[in-house]
Amino acid sequence: MIRLFSILLLLGFSSACFAETYEIVQEDDGLTVHYDGKLLTRYLIKSGAKPILYPLLGPDGLPMTRRYPIESVGESERDDHPHHRSVWFTHGNVNGTDFWLEKEGVGGQIIHEKFEKVTDGENAQIVSLNRWETPEGKVLCRDRRSITFGQDEGRQYFDFDITVTAGDEPVTFGDTKEGAFGIRVPGTMKVDAKKGGTIVNDSGQKNKDAWGKKSSWVDYYGPVKDKTVGITIMNHPSSYGYPTYWHVRTYGLFAANPFGIHDFVGKNVESGDHTIEPGKSMNLRYRVLLHEGTTEDANITAAFARYEKVKK
Numbered sequence: 001m002i003r004l005f006s007i008l009l010l011l012g013f014s015s016a017c018f019a020e021t022y023e024i025v026q027e028d029d030g031l032t033v034h035y036d037g038k039l040l041t042r043y044l045i046k047s048g049a050k051p052i053l054y055p056l057l058g059p060d061g062l063p064m065t066r067r068y069p070i071e072s073v074g075e076s077e078r079d080d081h082p083h084h085r086s087v088w089f090t091h092g093n094v095n096g097t098d099f100w101l102e103k104e105g106v107g108g109q110i111i112h113e114k115f116e117k118v119t120d121g122e123n124a125q126i127v128s129l130n131r132w133e134t135p136e137g138k139v140l141c142r143d144r145r146s147i148t149f150g151q152d153e154g155r156q157y158f159d160f161d162i163t164v165t166a167g168d169e170p171v172t173f174g175d176t177k178e179g180a181f182g183i184r185v186p187g188t189m190k191v192d193a194k195k196g197g198t199i200v201n202d203s204g205q206k207n208k209d210a211w212g213k214k215s216s217w218v219d220y221y222g223p224v225k226d227k228t229v230g231i232t233i234m235n236h237p238s239s240y241g242y243p244t245y246w247h248v249r250t251y252g253l254f255a256a257n258p259f260g261i262h263d264f265v266g267k268n269v270e271s272g273d274h275t276i277e278p279g280k281s282m283n284l285r286y287r288v289l290l291h292e293g294t295t296e297d298a299n300i301t302a303a304f305a306r307y308e309k310v311k312k
Helices: 002-010 300-308
Strands: 022-027 030-035 038-049 052-054 087-091 109-119 123-131 141-150 155-166 169-175 180-184 198-201 217-223 225-234 246-248 253-256 274-276 281-292
Touching: 002 274, 022 109, 038 123, 052 109, 109 141, 109 169, 141 198, 141 246, 141 300, 155 169, 155 274, 180 225, 217 246, 217 253, 217 300, 274 281, 281 300
Parallel strands: none
Antiparallel strands: 022 030, 030 038, 038 052, 052 087, 087 180, 109 123, 123 141, 141 155, 155 281, 169 274, 180 253, 198 217, 217 225, 225 281, 246 253
């Protein structure tokens, strides 16, 4: 091995060629993802009632999501909404079953079935298959979620692409604000901490004004320890409901939801219900970018312009 490494060095390869790639290791409870030898995230196959990503580490290894309820409450955090578990995908009304809240015996469960594909190296990807079960054990639908890791001008991102497929019966994702692709930001980053946390969308609407609005992206930035960092969620043009509505709150919830029209717009509009016919599918596609500085510092408008050109 040492001799091989020496030969590669002579051929012009450096140690960076080996270190600066993704490594994904399977554990009993899921997968651990490292980049350049440092922890980036973990894919947990079950936390509460669903698979999640936790922790999610950004610039300088700073935590980019809330600790609670996976770990003890962190700085400026509250022990509210225990179903807000770091990074997740669920919905509050699927054929009448609530997969968003975690009420024992009442809510649904998203159950990991298997990893279809796990690829590390430069083109790292996790593909998992999951089923959505009612409290009675009836399977309403299945999903295939693909998480692809990459770099945008040296900044970490992952693309979260999910395909939900109906079985033998129609599946309706109901009109409710409680959904769907969600992140809970660190306590110090939230707007309500009054430490500089800020929400910005593609129209320049900020904080409370960004809630319930359509936008191709939303950025949530603020301090973590002694550094200003941010998380951007971008919605790909090929995604159902693009540009999505946003259930983004000053207390730290950050969710893309194309279904909750009555909550976001008002009752005197067409319902946001979306029905997937038997054997058919719905595709939802997002990019999560982890960056330093403010929205302007990170030039999120340009970052989205690069993302929207990605063929899906």
